[in-house]
Amino acid sequence: MKTYNVGILGATGAVGREMLKVLGERNFPVNELRLLASERSVGKKVEFQGKEIEIKLACHDAFKGLDIVLGAASNAVAKEFKDDIVAAGAVFIDNSSAFRQDADVPLVVPEINGDDVFKNKGVISNPNCSTIITLMAVKGINRLSKIVAMNACTYQATSGAGAAGPVELMEQMEELDKEYKETGIIPNKGNVEAKVFAHQIAGNVIPMIGSLKDNGYTTEEMKMQNEGRKIMHLPDLKVTCTCVRVPVVRSHSIAVTVYTEDVLNVEDVKAQIAKEQNVKLYDEPENQVYPMPIVTSDQDITYVGRIRKDLIHDNGITLFCCGDQVRKGAATNAVQIALKLVGLDF
Amino acid sequence: MKTYNVGILGATGAVGREMLKVLGERNFPVNELRLLASERSVGKKVEFQGKEIEIKLACHDAFKGLDIVLGAASNAVAKEFKDDIVAAGAVFIDNSSAFRQDADVPLVVPEINGDDVFKNKGVISNPNCSTIITLMAVKGINRLSKIVAMNACTYQATSGAGAAGPVELMEQMEELDKEYKETGIIPNKGNVEAKVFAHQIAGNVIPMIGSLKDNGYTTEEMKMQNEGRKIMHLPDLKVTCTCVRVPVVRSHSIAVTVYTEDVLNVEDVKAQIAKEQNVKLYDEPENQVYPMPIVTSDQDITYVGRIRKDLIHDNGITLFCCGDQVRKGAATNAVQIALKLVGLDF
Structure with a gap:
């Protein structure tokens, strides 16, 4: 060889x-x-x-x-x-x-x-990591009908900011626990130092990743549209994205509504996603089975669940996906x- | 008196x-x-x-x-x-x-x-708590032009599940920290017990709150539309919602895109939100100022930030809001x- x-x-x-x-x-x-x-x-x-x-x-x-x-x-x-x-x-x-x-x-x-x-x-x-995980989740949908737009909200893990991210999370968790033990009161805002992130990340969510562009979106948010267009060969793809850092060690999650040219039904979408390479249909919410960081980390598969019809537009499918952004991302x-x-x- | x-x-x-x-x-x-x-x-x-x-x-x-x-x-x-x-x-x-x-x-x-x-x-x-926080954030927009639809993703705190929620979060955080100290490896999934929530919540996000309805949405997710219609006197309001539990003590956050009858501009929206009773415009992302649970807890004000044009539809405004769901919610x-x-x- x-x-x-x-x-x-x-x-x-x-x-x-x-x-x-x-x-x-x-x-x-x-x-x-x-x-x-x-x-x-x-x-x-x-x-x-x-x-x-x-x-x-x-x-x-x-x-x-x-x-x-x-x-x-x-x-x-x-x-x-x-x-x-x-x-x-x-x-x-x-x-x-x-x-x-x-x-x-x-x-x-x-x-x-x-x-x-x-x-x-x-x-x-x-x-970009969130873009990869999201596109892996929706590529089967694009096979059924061309994707024209997506509305995505991310739940991004601390390891997306490098190895120091989860260390800062753990240190802050320890400090919050210490304050709780000393006072008996569970603190919202602890006496913690934020170095990797702009604010405390333990017990918090930070709705800004990357730097700000003129249109009010961040560089990270615009990647979903601009990289999505290039990867999917969909030059007219429109994406509204909100990127949020959450106190998770590893695996990014994304809640996304996908709008396609044609109206799709949920069963066809599930069947197609189940066939996709390196994607796992993980969608039995009645049994508490849905993608989560603790399920998807340390592997290369993108998990997709909570698949349902959008309630605004007939041509929309809403889903939740999750994958290890250090690995597949x-x-x-x-x-x-x-x-x-x-x-x-x- | x-x-x-x-x-x-x-x-x-x-x-x-x-x-x-x-x-x-x-x-x-x-x-x-x-x-x-x-x-x-x-x-x-x-x-x-x-x-x-x-x-x-x-x-x-x-x-x-x-x-x-x-x-x-x-x-x-x-x-x-x-x-x-x-x-x-x-x-x-x-x-x-x-x-x-x-x-x-x-x-x-x-x-x-x-x-x-x-x-x-x-x-x-x-x-419902998330519904109150979201509607407080968007009520100013509805004054400028009638809201016809919303796409909302929530980041809901553990205290939304009652007083035992944050206690379970803190206990699990302590266990994860203990495992980290013993092994030197930051755990994704810890050896923790989940009683209040269906899965580990520390270091995780759980994309299901409430019970499942026939349309694939949860009871919690449908409240945003059905309660929204009644409160706002908007019987035709359509809402697609994804409710996600995050490892936060207090304050729910919601990323929402609001679609109105008319096309609005961002400056008018910001000016109106700034005037709204019990709402705070908190929107200087260039200075890392945006709504977050550590900022909004233990008070009655709904914070609104990250206000920008939707990139899919001209009549859309995207924003991030946060409020204490035990108090205002x-x-x-x-x-x-x-x-x-x-x-x-x-």
Whole structure:
């Protein structure tokens, strides 16, 4: 079997570490594995398939000889090294949002537009996490009738902000519990420090993720529409989105109403979703079975439930979906892109 | 000043205790205060305005001489005692959902349809908590142009399930923290017991509140439409709602898109919301100012922010609102109904 020299840029972050894990789980045909990170992590050792691999410095000449570079770094770092990666002859599968809207950069969810990977000119972008989970949930609906619009509200986990997110959540939970024990009163707002998030996240929800755009939406909210258009090949797709951070460790949830060209019935939608690759119909609310973060984390499947008719428009279907955004929403999707690129099953 | 004999049915629960507090805060002109509860609580003593009041048994002849009974009990208890209360000549302001859709029972948010209290035939219903908060947020929009539809997703606090809800949340948070300390791994699903909620609520979201109806919506979700119609005097209002429990102590949040007859602009909407009674425009996302449970709890004001144009329909406005559902969503609203009924400011 042909093997590949694979690099991970940003190998020590939450997504980079998960990429390493998924490469192993999926038996990606790795020849050399090169783990690149900033100065701070250089020299640390990480295990991969029984071998210890030393973290090397991400610098301009670090990419020579690589076939594929999985990017798990910031937009700035992705921009800094993109030309070096392409010049080295590698394909850069980048999880940052830096190039997602570039015309010559495919933006890919392999189960939806996998063949777009072959249009790459050296860079393939990995989409936004909530967008991936939502599109995985609704791709079956789009097969039944073209999606024209979506209204989505997210319930996004703290790990979407990196490995420090859940640590901050746990620290704040501990502080709230301590105050409760000392006073006998359950605190709403605790005496906590917010570093990763703009406000206390334990016992709270924060209805703003990303930075604000002129239209009053955040960058995170606009991704659902703009990335959705590109991935689904639906240039006229309209999406209203509200992104909310919730005190969850892992897995993003999304409540979404999908509007299609034709009127669909719920049973047909359920039957189609049940057939979709890497999607699980999980819809027995009468038995308290519906997608939830505690059910969907640490796996690659997007769960879909609470499927019902919209009550405003006949052509609407409302549902609730949930998936692990560090895995399918980031690391797994990137590795799947690499698998698709080299002609292997994903 | 005229004074009234006031009873609280279910005086020891989360809402009943808050009703007592709000009666005091608002200086409701109380002559006799009669606190009624089940056998279990009889004989306990509660303080009200410096006096100790003993809890009495809620039984069929417990209501004689009362002018107003605030109901903070279950549907079953409300149904059991309704005729006794009315026969005693009192007005029953009931927080249960038992009579909300009865034709001869006004369903009232005083700031919206306060005059409906005078149509009562002995019973006035207090609306559902999420419905009250949402309608408070959008009532200004309805003044600018008639609301025809809403798409709402809720982020509902654990105290919506009664006083035991936040206790279960805190216990589970403690267990998750313990597991984290023992293993060094942040758990998604902990070794926790779920009694109040169908599943673990700490570190999770549960996309089902209430019981399931034939159309796939829950009783809780249908309240937003059916109670909304009655309160707003909008018999054709259509509402698609997804109700989700989140690990928050207090205050429900709702992301809602409101569709109106006319096309509105965001500045007019903000200006109107800023003028609304008991509503606070809290909308400076550029400064990280938006409604959140840690901001809105333990008060009676509904906060509204993230106001922007819907991206699907020109006649849509999208916003995020938050309010204390034990207070404005239940106890305060009931006391305000009583104030309105006796001709006092609320």
